[in-house]
Amino acid sequence: MSEHVPEDLLVAFVEGEMGEQLSIHIAEHLDSCPMCATRAACLEPLGPAFAAMEDPEVPEGLAAAVLAAAAEEERPPQLEIAVGIGLLVAAIGVFVLLGEPLALASHGMVWLGALSAAGKALLLGLPSPIVMLPVTVVLGAASALLFARAAWPDALPEPPLRLAGRRLP
Amino acid sequence: MRLHHGEDLEPARIAAARDGDESAKAWLVDRWTAPTYRFCRRMLKNDEDARDAAQETLVKVLRNLDQYDASRKFSTWVFGIARNTCIDEHRRRKRRVWDEPRDTVDTGPTPLQVASTNERAERLSSALEGLPPMYREVLVLYHFEHLKYCEIAEALDLPMGTVMNRIFRARRKLRDIYEESGGES
Numbered sequence: 001m002s003e004h005v006p007e008d009l010l011v012a013f014v015e016g017e018m019g020e021q022l023s024i025h026i027a028e029h030l031d032s033c034p035m036c037a038t039r040a041a042c043l044e045p046l047g048p049a050f051a052a053m054e055d056p057e058v059p060e061g062l063a064a065a066v067l068a069a070a071a072e073e074e075r076p077p078q079l080e081i082a083v084g085i086g087l088l089v090a091a092i093g094v095f096v097l098l099g100e101p102l103a104l105a106s107h108g109m110v111w112l113g114a115l116s117a118a119g120k121a122l123l124l125g126l127p128s129p130i131v132m133l134p135v136t137v138v139l140g141a142a143s144a145l146l147f148a149r150a151a152w153p154d155a156l157p158e159p160p161l162r163l164a165g166r167r168l169p
Numbered sequence: 170m171r172l173h174h175g176e177d178l179e180p181a182r183i184a185a186a187r188d189g190d191e192s193a194k195a196w197l198v199d200r201w202t203a204p205t206y207r208f209c210r211r212m213l214k215n216d217e218d219a220r221d222a223a224q225e226t227l228v229k230v231l232r233n234l235d236q237y238d239a240s241r242k243f244s245t246w247v248f249g250i251a252r253n254t255c256i257d258e259h260r261r262r263k264r265r266v267w268d269e270p271r272d273t274v275d276t277g278p279t280p281l282q283v284a285s286t287n288e289r290a291e292r293l294s295s296a297l298e299g300l301p302p303m304y305r306e307v308l309v310l311y312h313f314e315h316l317k318y319c320e321i322a323e324a325l326d327l328p329m330g331t332v333m334n335r336i337f338r339a340r341r342k343l344r345d346i347y348e349e350s351g352g353e354s
Contacts, residue, residue: 016337027318052290056210
């Protein structure tokens with residue numbers, strides 16, 4: 001839209017009484033045409049009231065407080081580190097109790113969670129251990145089940161595996 | 170966007186602040202404290218919350234300067250962070266009374282004409298506070314911070330059509346609330 005916006009269109013624009021596409025075109029024109037932007041502002045019924053509103057007073061010392069806060073070292077997120085340490089303890093516990101390579105491998109996510117906690121502590125921007133917590137819990141449970149089945153095959157019922165409608169021997 | 174003394178120096182100051190120049194950081198904070206506080210105050214309706222949100226916003230700005238994409242306007246980046254911070258602040262303080270009456274300044278006796286203007290402004294201010302945040306933020310950015318429509322879309326990370334719809338609805342709702350309170354638009 002290279003020419004100025006006709007008055008009737010401008011009125012419809014200010015009143016919000018036109019289609020989305022046309023209003024986008026007019027808005028883009030107003031962004032680049034100070035004259036039409038001023039004309040539109042004059043048509044805005046509440047324009048004078050907006051202009052009369054005073055700006056909120058900025059509190060004294062805010063800028064200094066910002067600079068002081070920014071200069072402080074960023075504190076590591078305590079909760080995330082606690083969760084990470086919890087995952088680390090869980091991983092060591094699983095290793096000590098089960099000692100099974102399969103279990104240990106399955107608990108890779110637990111170790112990863114602990115690693116991410118260390119990353120949080122060092123502010124390295126790694127994914128949060130809290131995000132990984134549900135995944136580690138599921139993997140941990142699956143791993144423990146696999147281990148239990150291997151260690152005590154008679155204690156747990158065998159799942160009925162079927163192939164092409166026939167039970168496997 | 171409101172013009173500010175030395176605005177053309179801003180890109181150089183941003184680059185210097187990004188490299189750790191403390192005086193450039195101080196310049197940026199000085200430059201952006203008032204606009205950020207104004208925005209937060211109009212979004213949060215409470216001096217204390219606005220102060221906290223403005224401080225948090227500017228600290229985030231300083232700490233994340235390396236993430237600023239220089240192809241965008243700095244103002245839209247700052248207001249985008251301020252907006253998200255206000256949303257977080259809103260969530261954090263949900264249990265507190267949200268719609269506390271706004272602090273008013275005792276301006277003393279004024280001539281009738283000035284009183285009338287002040288009254289309209291005060292009524293509009295109350296009407297603005299009655300708007301949902303999603304409508305208030307577009308009006309604040311447009312009418313007070315004088316961002317262009319495309320800049321509002323960039324700051325809020327919204328398509329232009331959504332911004333236009335929100336502005337139209339916001340103006341309509343604002344007028345309704347304003348007129349219900351006895352004001353004439």
